[in-house]
Amino acid sequence: MTALLNVNQMTHYFGGLRAVHNYNLSINPKQITGLIGPNGAGKTTIFNLITGVYTPTEGAITLSGENIKGLETNEIASKGLGRTFQNLALWRHMNVLDHIKMAHYSQLSYGLLGAFFNTPACRRQESEVEENAYRLLELFDIKQYAFDIITSLPYGAQRRVEMARAMATNPKILFLDEPTAGMTPDELIQMIKIIRQVHQDFNVAIFLIEHRMKFVMELCEFIQTLVFGEVIAEGEPEEIQNNPEVIEAYLGKEDLT
Amino acid sequence: MELARKFKEMFSTVPMIGWLLGILVGVLIEFYWGYDYISYYLGLPKIPVLFGALIMLKEPLMIPGAIGYDLIVYVIPVFLVARVTTFATNPLATFLEKLPLIVSVLIHLVFFYFILHLWSGINDYRELVVRLTMVSIILTISINVINGYQGEFSCSHPGFMAIGAYVSSILTLLLFTNDKIFGEALLPAYLGPWFFPIALVLGGFAAAIGSLLVAIPSFKTRGDYLAIISLAFMFIVKSAVENLNAIGGARGMGGQGEFAPLWVIFIWTILAIWIIHNFVTSILGKALNAVRDDEAASESMTVKTRKTKMTAFMFGAFWAGVAGGLFAHVLAYINPGMFGINRLAEILAMVYFGGLNSIIGSIVGAVSINVLGEALRPLELFKWIIIPLILIFVMIFRPYGLISFKEFNVKRMLRAKSKREQGA
Ligand SMILES: Nc1ncnc2c1ncn2[C@@H]1O[C@H](COP(=O)(O)OP(=O)(O)O)[C@@H](O)[C@H]1O
Ligand SMILES: [Mg+2]
Numbered sequence: 001m002t003a004l005l006n007v008n009q010m011t012h013y014f015g016g017l018r019a020v021h022n023y024n025l026s027i028n029p030k031q032i033t034g035l036i037g038p039n040g041a042g043k044t045t046i047f048n049l050i051t052g053v054y055t056p057t058e059g060a061i062t063l064s065g066e067n068i069k070g071l072e073t074n075e076i077a078s079k080g081l082g083r084t085f086q087n088l089a090l091w092r093h094m095n096v097l098d099h100i101k102m103a104h105y106s107q108l109s110y111g112l113l114g115a116f117f118n119t120p121a122c123r124r125q126e127s128e129v130e131e132n133a134y135r136l137l138e139l140f141d142i143k144q145y146a147f148d149i150i151t152s153l154p155y156g157a158q159r160r161v162e163m164a165r166a167m168a169t170n171p172k173i174l175f176l177d178e179p180t181a182g183m184t185p186d187e188l189i190q191m192i193k194i195i196r197q198v199h200q201d202f203n204v205a206i207f208l209i210e211h212r213m214k215f216v217m218e219l220c221e222f223i224q225t226l227v228f229g230e231v232i233a234e235g236e237p238e239e240i241q242n243n244p245e246v247i248e249a250y251l252g253k254e255d256l257t
Numbered sequence: 258m259e260l261a262r263k264f265k266e267m268f269s270t271v272p273m274i275g276w277l278l279g280i281l282v283g284v285l286i287e288f289y290w291g292y293d294y295i296s297y298y299l300g301l302p303k304i305p306v307l308f309g310a311l312i313m314l315k316e317p318l319m320i321p322g323a324i325g326y327d328l329i330v331y332v333i334p335v336f337l338v339a340r341v342t343t344f345a346t347n348p349l350a351t352f353l354e355k356l357p358l359i360v361s362v363l364i365h366l367v368f369f370y371f372i373l374h375l376w377s378g379i380n381d382y383r384e385l386v387v388r389l390t391m392v393s394i395i396l397t398i399s400i401n402v403i404n405g406y407q408g409e410f411s412c413s414h415p416g417f418m419a420i421g422a423y424v425s426s427i428l429t430l431l432l433f434t435n436d437k438i439f440g441e442a443l444l445p446a447y448l449g450p451w452f453f454p455i456a457l458v459l460g461g462f463a464a465a466i467g468s469l470l471v472a473i474p475s476f477k478t479r480g481d482y483l484a485i486i487s488l489a490f491m492f493i494v495k496s497a498v499e500n501l502n503a504i505g506g507a508r509g510m511g512g513q514g515e516f517a518p519l520w521v522i523f524i525w526t527i528l529a530i531w532i533i534h535n536f537v538t539s540i541l542g543k544a545l546n547a548v549r550d551d552e553a554a555s556e557s558m559t560v561k562t563r564k565t566k567m568t569a570f571m572f573g574a575f576w577a578g579v580a581g582g583l584f585a586h587v588l589a590y591i592n593p594g595m596f597g598i599n600r601l602a603e604i605l606a607m608v609y610f611g612g613l614n615s616i617i618g619s620i621v622g623a624v625s626i627n628v629l630g631e632a633l634r635p636l637e638l639f640k641w642i643i644i645p646l647i648l649i650f651v652m653i654f655r656p657y658g659l660i661s662f663k664e665f666n667v668k669r670m671l672r673a674k675s676k677r678e679q680g681a
Contacts, residue, residue, distance in 0.1 A: 051557060073556035082557075089554035091547050093614070093662060101540050102547050106559035108540060112568060115539040116532045126540060169559050 002065060004029045004205050005050070005081075005173055010059030012049055019045045020229045023059070025207075027173060032199060032206045034216040036240075037226035038249070043209045044086055046226070047175050051083055052076040064172065078106035082171030084162045086178045086209070090150045096161055097146040100133035101126075103168035133168065139201070140164040140194065156187035160194065167202060174198070176208040180215055188215065195219060217241065225249070270674045271339045274353065275346035277368050279339030283331045284376045291330060291379070299325050306383050310632030343674075350673035361671055370523055377519060385587070386631050388519060391526040392584045393623040397607040398533050398616055399576035404605075405613035405661075406537055407569035408549030409479055413471050413487035414577050414604050416494035419596035420467045421460035421578025422585040426513050427504060428456040429586070436512045438505060446514070453516040457525070457582040464578025465571040467494070472570035476563050491601065498593040509592025517586035525583060529576050534616055536572065538664055545569050546614070603630075606644065610651055612658030617665045622658065 007025040011018070019042045027033050035043050049056045052073040061069040068076045077083075091099060107129070114122035137143040140160045145153055150161060159179065166174055179195070180188045192215065199206055210216045216223060217237045224234040225246045233243045240246055271279075286295075291304045299322040305312050308331070309323030339346075353361040377384040396418065403411045431439045433449040444452075471487045478486075499507045536542040544565045547555040555562050585591045603626065611622015626644070633640040651659060 053553065053556075072561075073553075074559050074561050077557050078559040085554065085557075089551050089557075091550035091554065093550055094543070094546055098543055098546075102543060102555075102560065103558040105540060105544060105561075110541075112536075112541060115536050115541040118535040118539070122539060129540065165558060 003027060004031075004064060005207070006060075006062045007050060008060040010046075010049060010056045010061065012045065012054065012056045012058075018229055020049065020056070023229075023231060025224070027205050027207060029172070029205055030199070030203060031222065032208070032220050034220035034223040035207065035209045035226060036211070036213075036216055036223060041226040042229040043226055044177055045229075047083065047177055047209065050076075051081060051175065074106070077169055077171075080170070080172035081175065082166035082169045082173070082204075083175035084159075084166050084177055084179060086181065088158055088162055090158060090162060090165075092151050093149065095147050095149055096142060096153070097130075097133055097137065099150060099161055099165050100136050100168045101129050103165045104129040104132065107170065136164045136168055139197070140167075156183055156190070159183070159187075159191070163194065163198070167198060167204075171202075171204055173205040173207060176206065176210075178209050178211060180210065180212060188212070191215075192218060213241075268336065268340060270343050270347070272343075272346055272350035272674050273365060273671050274350050274368070275339045275342055276335075277365065277372065278342055278346060279335040279337070281368075281372050281375075282338045283334040284372055286334055287330045287379065288375055295326060295329055296322075299323075301326060304379060306380050307386065307628060307632050311635055314633070314635040347673045347675060350671065354672055358668060362667055365671060366527060370520065373523070374519060384519060386627065388517070388522050388587050389584070390624055390627040391522045392580050392587065393603075393607060393627050394526055394620050395529045395576055395580040395583070396604055397611060397619040397623040398529060399573045399580065400604055400608050401611075401613065401616070401619045402533065402537070402545070402573035402576075403569055404608060405615070405619075406542070406545040406549070407566065407573075408546075409475055409487075409566075409569075410481075410484040411471060411487040411570070411573075412484055412601055412605075413468070413490040413494075413574075415596040415598075415600040416491040417464040417468060417574040417577035418581035418584065418600070419494050419498060419591075419593065420464040420574075421457070421581030422591050422596070423460075423498060423504060423510070423581075424463040424578070425453075425456040425460035425582030426510055426585045426591060428459060429453065429514055429516060430510070430512065433514050434512055438503070438510060449514050450516055450521075453514075453521070453586070457579050460582040461575040461578035464581070465575040468570040468574030469567070472567045475566050475570065491596070491598075495593045495597055498596075505592070507593060509590060509594075511590035513586045513589045513591075515586075515589070517583050522583055522587070525579065529579070530616060530620075533572075533576065534664065537616070541568075606648055609658055610648055612655075612661035612663075614657070614662045615660050615664065617663060618658055618660035621660055 003026040005025065005027040007023060010020060010023040012020040023046060035046065037043055048054050050061055052068065052071055055070055059069070060067070063076070063079055063081060066079070068079060108125055110119060110122040110125050113119070134143065137146055140163060142157055142160050142164065145157060150158060153161065163179070180191050183191060195206065198204065208219070220237060222234070223237055223240045224231050225240060227249045232249060233240060233246045287304065296304055301312065301319060301322050305323055305326055308327050313320045313323045353364060373387065377387040396414065400414045403409055429449065429452070430436050432444045432452065433442050433446050435442050471483070471490050474486050475483050498504065504510055537545070544555065544560050547558070547560055548562045548565045552562055607622040607626045608619060610626060611620070612618025629644060630640065633643055636643065655661070
């Protein structure tokens with residue numbers, strides 16, 4: 001089976017700082033993979049390298065067998081790579097419905113002239129997008145906020161908007177950067193449920209960064225542990241949990257739950 | 258407050274067509290009796306041009322007369338007729354609602370134009386103010402695309418306007434006018450009005466291409482740095498024209514044909530509002546907001562951020578160019594001095610006063626600053642103290658302007674207003 005996403009020997013320097021070193025990753029369709037590691041290990045940087053925010057100094061990245069290294073972020077996104085951000089990155093003057101509609105950008109074909117003159121093609125596509133947006137709102141349980149400005153929503157709901165928005169780009173693989181950061185235990189349980197549901201309903205692969213072990217162990221089939229930009233251990237949840245290096249480098253310092 | 262609420266409630270049943278009818282009656286009263294009776298008995302020398310503001314400021318003794326005039330001619334008839342005729346205007350509005358939206362809109366617009374035509378026809382000066390105000394509306398909405406919707410602080414608008422003004426003027430002067438700079442007309446004059454829209458559009462395109470000089474730096478930088486780049490652009494355009502003697506240099510260029518009467522400007526204004534409204538309410542247009550609010554998130558959500566910024570600049574500049582072309586043909590004279598820092602101050606005042614990210618806000622901003630500017634003209638220098646003061650107050654209480662982040666909905670604006678609906 002060919003991997004959906006493949007990263008080969010990726011290395012990246014920020015000036016003199018080596019943030020990521022000889023990183024390899026292979027994710028199959030529908031697989032859920034976790035990336036753990038202490039703060040500053042380079043986890044978010046790996047996300048940014050794969051999604052094209054930065055171009056890696058060395059290495060190769062392919063999505064469905066196609067090279068995506070060096071492409072613009074929006075091109076990579078429209079090839080099927082959706083993501084959320086560690087610190088919410090929402091559009092502060094926009095309502096929730098428009099957030100979801102906006103993420104359909106690459107699926108529109110009516111063009112600027114269509115928008116200027118509100119052509120039938122424009123109206124048809126916009127109403128299709130709206131329909132799909134409402135479906136997502138319902139699925140993520142945020143329909144009641146459709147016309148609210150994003151900043152007025154509770155934190156947990158904002159997180160769900162971000163996920164719904166990522167799903168609106170119609171991704172084959174979804175990157176989640178600490179999806180439960182700052183959440184209450186209730187919201188956390190809801191988030192696990194939502195991720196499971198997304199995984200089933202949309203047939204996506206998921207790659208997630210997470211701090212809370214319980215969350216990672218419960219969801220992921222495969223886990224990588226990153227320390228100082230290098231993977232020190234990878235494998236199935238049980239292996240990672242029992243790996244002495246991991247316990248020393250990471251788990252030992254933190255509460256395991 | 259209580260009184261204001263009651264007042265508002267009392268008139269909440271008046272549909273748009275009712276207000277238009279009320280205004281029509283006011284304008285007709287002025288048209289037939291304004292000079293012969295009303296201003297005569299109130300001791301006014303002539304019909305107050307802009308609601309008596311000029312008279313009041315020049316001759317304080319005439320303040321009661323001018324206020325009386327406004328009450329008798331405008332306030333009382335407009336409100337009275339609007340309120341009393343609801344029994345007829347609401348059914349009419351209901352009927353219009355059943356027609357296709359475009360037809361209903363056109364009927365309202367034609368009606369509105371007719372009123373505007375009557376009102377402004379009373380006096381040449383008044384007509385000039387109306388025409389220039391409509392040009393300002395286009396300018397303000399177009400800068401809102403860049404500074405509001407796209408959220409850049411661009412100061413190059415007078416430059417875009419100048420490009421449009423000069424390109425369209427050169428074309429019409431070359432083709433249709435016997436003038437000092439370009440000599441004999443190349444085409445018969447009667448083709449002029451037909452060609453004029455093409456000249457305007459070409460002026461707009463030229464401005465749009467010019468805007469790339471600001472748009473491309475905006476990929477890398479924003480805020481203060483882009484403001485400086487855009488300001489430099491404005492000065493470059495101005496001094497380039499000043500040094501081009503072939504098009505009149507600093508002395509300017511005059512004699513443009515009478516191609517921009519009220520109705521032509523009205524149509525262009527409506528066209529600009531319509532197209533810009535379509536754009537900013539579409540997903541492609543809202544991408545401007547997304548890029549403004551979080552560029553990285555937009556990229557990750559498949560939005561082409563560079564293309565979006567370029568579109569915002571070129572689209573805004575296009576309409577500034579069209580407005581410039583209209584402006585040149587209203588005044589039938591332009592010189593580079595018209596497109597400098599003063600114009601910039603005026604445009605920025607209109608857009609920030611009216612409200613960012615809102616077409617309706619820009620219309621309000623353009624109309625109020627224009628009318629205020631004309632009304633306060635007798636105060637001369639003090640005008641430039643009062644207007645900025647008002648601006649400061651607005652900025653304190655409403656940092657984004659009077660009406661911001663709000664788009665109009667034509668259907669809702671034009672619909673009938675029955676008692677029943679009010680409760681909801
Ligand atoms: N744009 C950047 N420029 C320079 N250094 C950066 C940049 N982004 C991240 N870093 C550095 O790279 C390292 C890894 O950061 P990050 O990927 O955010 O860690 P994590 O997500 O694992 O907590 C940190 O030392 C951080 O300071
Ligand atoms: Mg991080």
